[in-house]
Amino acid sequence: MPVKKILVVDDSPTERQSLMELLVKKGYQVVTAENGEEGVAKSKSEMPDLILMDVVMPGLSGFQATRTITKDEATKHIPVIMCTTKNQETDKIWGMRQGALDYLVKPVDPQQLLAKIASLG
Numbered sequence: 001m002p003v004k005k006i007l008v009v010d011d012s013p014t015e016r017q018s019l020m021e022l023l024v025k026k027g028y029q030v031v032t033a034e035n036g037e038e039g040v041a042k043s044k045s046e047m048p049d050l051i052l053m054d055v056v057m058p059g060l061s062g063f064q065a066t067r068t069i070t071k072d073e074a075t076k077h078i079p080v081i082m083c084t085t086k087n088q089e090t091d092k093i094w095g096m097r098q099g100a101l102d103y104l105v106k107p108v109d110p111q112q113l114l115a116k117i118a119s120l121g
Helices: 015-023 036-046 062-071 089-097 109-121
Strands: 004-008 029-033 051-052 080-084 103-106
Touching: 004 015, 004 036, 004 089, 015 029, 015 051, 015 109, 029 036, 029 089, 036 051, 036 062, 051 062, 051 109, 062 103, 089 103, 103 109
Parallel strands: 004 029, 004 051, 051 080, 080 103
Antiparallel strands: none
16 A cells, blocks of 8 residues: 555644655645654554654653554554654664664664655665
């Protein structure tokens, strides 16, 4: 199933904007959330084809939000790619254990991100 709608969850307005611009330019529909709680809620209300999840956010972290989304019957089919500044191997392993499909370190390489999205469709 090709990816059409992407939920970007990031507490940084700059990061949300730059990801949104990149994805919209490539024809994707983009929905954003400012924190983990909103990300979990929008994963259910918007039913995106893919979620790009930041890790370091106030309240519910990206790790917690990813675990919640990937364990929920309604949303567990939605792939999550973590996009974060946390670049330790242990962070990546932990992210994948929470149910993330992939893990990218910021600043995210646009071509790498688009290639990963294309490979899902």
